[in-house]
Amino acid sequence: MICNRRRSTIAKLFASELNFIIFKYFNVLMECQRKPIALRRIVRLVIAMFFCSAFVAIEDDLFRLSKNLDIFSSVYRQVSINYVDETDSDKLIKRAVEAMLDELDPYTEYVQDADVEDYRLKYVDTRYGGIGAAIFERDNRLYVSAVYAGYPVAGAGTVAGDEILAIDGKPMFRVSAAEVSHRLRGSEGSRIVLRVRHAADGQLEDVPLIREIVRQPNVTHFELLNHGVGYIKLDKFLEQSSEELKAALEALKVKG
Numbered sequence: 456m457i458c459n460r461r462r463s464t465i466a467k468l469f470a471s472e473l474n475f476i477i478f479k480y481f482n483v484l485m486e487c488q489r490k491p492i493a494l495r496r497i498v499r500l501v502i503a504m505f506f507c508s509a510f511v512a513i514e515d516d517l518f519r520l521s522k523n524l525d526i527f528s529s530v531y532r533q534v535s536i537n538y539v540d541e542t543d544s545d546k547l548i549k550r551a552v553e554a555m556l557d558e559l560d561p562y563t564e565y566v567q568d569a570d571v572e573d574y575r576l577k578y579v580d581t582r583y584g585g586i587g588a589a590i591f592e593r594d595n596r597l598y599v600s601a602v603y604a605g606y607p608v609a610g611a612g613t614v615a616g617d618e619i620l621a622i623d624g625k626p627m628f629r630v631s632a633a634e635v636s637h638r639l640r641g642s643e644g645s646r647i648v649l650r651v652r653h654a655a656d657g658q659l660e661d662v663p664l665i666r667e668i669v670r671q672p673n674v675t676h677f678e679l680l681n682h683g684v685g686y687i688k689l690d691k692f693l694e695q696s697s698e699e700l701k702a703a704l705e706a707l708k709v710k711g
Contacts, residue, residue, distance in 0.1 A: 527551070584643045585669040590619065592632040599651075607664040608649075616654035623648055641666050677703040679710045 531551075535542055552565045566574045587606020588599050597619045602609045619627050622638045641647065649662045673696035676688040685707040689700060 582668055582670045583640050584645070584666045585640045586647065586649075586664050586666060587669050588613065588639070590632055590635055590639075595629045597627050597630065597632060597635050603669065606669055607667055608662075611662045611664060613649070613651055613662060614654070618652040618654070619649055620652055620659070621650040624650075643668050672699060674699040674703050677707060679707055683711055 531547065534547065535544060549565070549567070556563045556565055585606075586608040587603040588608040589601040589603075590597055591600040592598075599608075599613060599615050599617045599619065601615055602613060619635065621627055622635070625638075627635055639647070643666055645666050647664050647666060649664065650659065651662055652659055671691070673689055673691045673693055674687060675690045676686075678686050680686050685704070687700065687703045687707070689696065
């Protein structure tokens with residue numbers, strides 16, 4: 456992403472300089488058609504110098520970029536091969552990238568491929584492919600904390616308090632809630648099988664489910680309190696949050 460953004464900056468700089476040259480000297484060229492040949496040659500030479508300076512600037516920038524990448528690659532190679540202890544290459548790269556981005560601002564982040572979906576759900580979009588259930592971890596075991604009405608897990612009879620023992624045959628004991636949440640998500644229409652222990656009677660059941668698009672609302676609750684005071688809980692500020700907030704306000708106005 457950084458390289459692409461860098462290329463984009465270079466392209467914009469080059470395009471901006473070209474536009475400056477074209478618009479500044481277009482009329483001059485038109486006028487020079489009626490001027491002596493010597494003057495026309497001088498104007499053409501000046502414009503050619505501007506073009507050359509633009510290409511030289513770009514070439515110099517790309518050279519510095521390539522040189523810095525070579526330095527980083529050389530250091531990384533030497534550490535990986537010659538460091539006295541074993542190193543984790545993934546951690547080294549991750550920390551190096553994070554240290555680089557820390558020099559920019561607090562808002563530029565490095566998101567690994569495995570975390571993209573979680574990042575989108577947290578900061579970008581409220582929709583994902585899933586079964587419509589929230590989970591929590593206790594004593595290394597995973598439990599259903601909430602079931603969303605209208606989604607697959609609700610129709611299968613699973614309720615809050617049921618324990619998730621396995622997903623697609625893989626035991627979930629001592630697996631983090633974040634990992635289980637990641638396993639529960641997937642593409643719309645894909646199949647998943649949960650092995651659950653029901654809280655009510657302790658019975659075990661294999662629950663086959665088909666993932667659907669689940670949408671988590673930004674506004675999760677609103678109510679009218681005493682003395683005409685309205686309460687709106689805005690959990691997220693993502694897509695459609697303004698529409699949901701407006702709808703909640705209108706509903707509260709109707710109530711009182």
